[in-house]
Amino acid sequence: MAKIPTVLGDIEASDLGATLSHEHIIVSNGEDVQHYPWLYDRQRTLDDARAVLKQLKSQGVDAMIDLTTPDLGRDIEFMIDAARDTGIHIIAGTGIWRDPPRSIMERDIDATADIFVREIEKGIGNTSVRAGAIKVANDIEGFTEAHIRILRAAARACKRTGVPISSHHNASMQMGTTQVRIFKEEGAPMDRIAIGHSADSTDIDYLESLLNEGVYLSMDRYPGRAPRPTWEQRNATVKALIDRGWGDKVMLGHDGWVTSWHKAGDPNATNAYLARQPEGMSFVTRIAVPGLLQLGVTQAQVDTIMRETPRRFLTGEA
DSSP states (O other): OOEEEETTEEEEGGGOOSEEEEEBSOOOSSSHHHHOGGGBOHHHHHHHHHHHHHHHHHTTOOEEEEOOOGGGTOOHHHHHHHHTTTOOEEEOEEEOOSSOOGGGGGSOHHHHHHHHHHHHHTOSTTSOOOOOEEEEEEOTTOSOHHHHHHHHHHHHHHHHHOOOEEEEEOGGGTTHHHHHHHHHHTTOOGGGEEETTGGGOOOHHHHHHHHTTTOEEEEOSTTOOTTSOOHHHHHHHHHHHHHTTOGGGEEEOOOOBSOOOOBTTOTTOOOHHHHHOTTGGGHIIIIIHHHHHHTTOOHHHHHIIIIIHHHHHHHOOO
């Protein structure tokens, strides 16, 4: 069986366990933490992250795919330190989110693909941590030239390495259709792609149009915030897809973050994500999955979407 790269080294695919499909250990807008580190309490933030990860492990989470990119403040050293002794497998990502750097327009598509491939094959930054997924994103800013370059670079890196792509997409605008079209133009294998934030849509016909192309769906952003679908609506959509035979192509997640940067000298600093969502990234295992079981989804089907489907997405194995 294939191995899966994590921030603490490769694991056997059979050891992956219950996996959240689209998450973040920590995010930041811009690069303030890197440039102005004295503004933040790194140790306190790290202690918070480790405590949350240990709690998640006790609540049935074994692994998460972290899709934090450089423009989301990816900090691979922080991720390594956060993962130690928690029992959680963290798969790191390469790629670019919604804020492409100007350098994207200064290099050709293959040069950008080379960067993604280097992070997949050699390691991220000065570490030996290899990326296990490629992140891309399209939202209200549309498919700009820079964003299209990233999509094409991700597709080429996927073709070269076999490492899967996981996207951010605006489901209400049905941007997954365009993402899939561009990936197909580049010859990317459709079974190595997941269209993320798909649970933001309750349009089964739209979601099936993506699935019929051969991709996976990351049904994340649980529990949902208005005007997006509620967690009950998300569960109903997942149940409908399972009933139509797509259980082996669906994964669950939150698009949440384990912790947020604590400001230095602020004793009242709190975890912003947990303040907004008290269940944090245990919502899927503690509330959404029991809710699916109450709707009639079987335990075997839950095991497929939580364990087998993420394993196959990450490895490409049957």
